[in-house]
C-alpha cells in the first residue's frame with residue numbers, strides 16, 4: 203500500500219528527532235544536558251492544575267461545543283482585548299488542541315496550489331511543512347541578524363505579489379528570540395493593508411519578552427479583519443501537554459475552522475478548557491516569575507556563549523532561546539550540533555532545523571536550570587578545546 207503523494211511533502215520537527223537521539227544515548231548510560239526542546243521547565247501553576255482536577259470531578263468529561271466552551275471563548279476574547287489593547291468579541295475565537303492547529307486548520311482552509319506564502323526563515327518548521335503539504339508555493343524571507351532577526355523590509359516589499367495569499371509573522375520568534383520592532387510592524391501593515399491577503403501572526407511567545415513588548419499587527423488600523431492571531435497556553439502557562447490553544451480570526455474563517463474541527467477533533471477536551479479559564483482569569487504571578495527566570499538565564503547563558511571562540515550570540519528580546527552565530531568555528535551547524543551531542547552530551551538544534559537560512563547558527567533552549575546551562579557552556583568550551 204502506498205501513502206498519498208502529498209505525504210512526501212510533509213516534514214517532521216527536528217526537536218523531536220534530536221530528543222529521541224539524546225534519549226537513546228541516555229539509555230546507554232550517557233549524561234545529556236537537554237537544551238533542544240521548546241517547552242518551559244516549570245510545572246503548570248497549581249491553581250490551574252486544581253481547576254483541571256475539579257473539572258474532572260465535576261464531570262467535564264464529555265463532548266463540548268466544537269469551537270470551545272462559551273465561557274472560555276469569552277475569557278479569551280477578554281484576555282486578547284486586555285493584552286493587545288483591541289476590542290473584539292468571542293465570535294472571533296476558536297479553541298483548538300494547542301497552538302499548532304491554528305497553523306494547520308487556517309492553512310488547510312485557505313491555501314491552494316499556486317498561492318504564495320511568505321514566512322520567516324529560519325522559522326517554526328511547521329509553516330514550511332504545511333505550505334509544501336498543501337502544494338502552495340513557499341516564499342521564505344531570510345531574517346537579518348543585524349536587524350535583531352527582523353525582515354529586510356525592502357526584500358519583503360519585493361516578495362509580495364498578486365499571488366501572495368498569506369504572510370506569516372512570529373514575534374517573539376522561534377528560533378531566534380527576536381522581537382519585531384513596533385516600527386517594522388507598522389511598516390509591514392502599510393505594505394499589506396490594501397492587499398488581498400491574510401496575516402498569520404504567531405504570538406505564542408507574546409508574554410515572554412524582556413525589553414520592548416511585542417506589538418500585534420492585528421491592533422493596527424484595518425488589520426483586525428485580515429489577521430489570524432495564534433496564541434495558546436503551552437508556553438505562557440507551561441501547559442504544553444494539556445494541548446490547549448486558540449486562534450482569533452475573522453468570523454468567516456472561524457466557520458471554516460469549525461468545519462475542520464468537526465471533521466477531526468469534534469472539540470477540544472472539556473476539562474482542559476476549564477483549566478484554561480482559570481489560567482486566563484486567575485493570578486499571573488507565576489507567569490511573571492517564569493519570565494524573570496528566563497531573563498536571568500538568558501543573560502548568563504548568552505554571556506557564556508559570547509566567551510566561546512567562534513561564537514557570537516545576539517541577546518534575544520523574547521521567547522526562551524539563544525541563537526548564536528557559530529560561523530567563526532568553521533563548522534557547519536548540523537556537524538556542530540551532531541558532534542556536540544555525541545562527544546559532549548549537549549543536545550541543541552542546528553539552525554537548519556528551521557530552514558536553509560539557519561545555516562551558521564545553533565538554537566539552545568534556556569528552559570533548563572542555570573546550573574545545567576552553565577555546565578553546558580563548560581562542555582562546549584572543552585569540546586572546542588578552548
Ligand code: PLP
Nearest residue numbers: 240300301302326376406434436
Ligand atoms: N508556534 C511556535 C512559534 C512555536 O514555537 C510552537 C511550539 O513550539 C507552536 C506554535 C505550537 O505550540 P503548541 O505546543 O501549543 O501547539
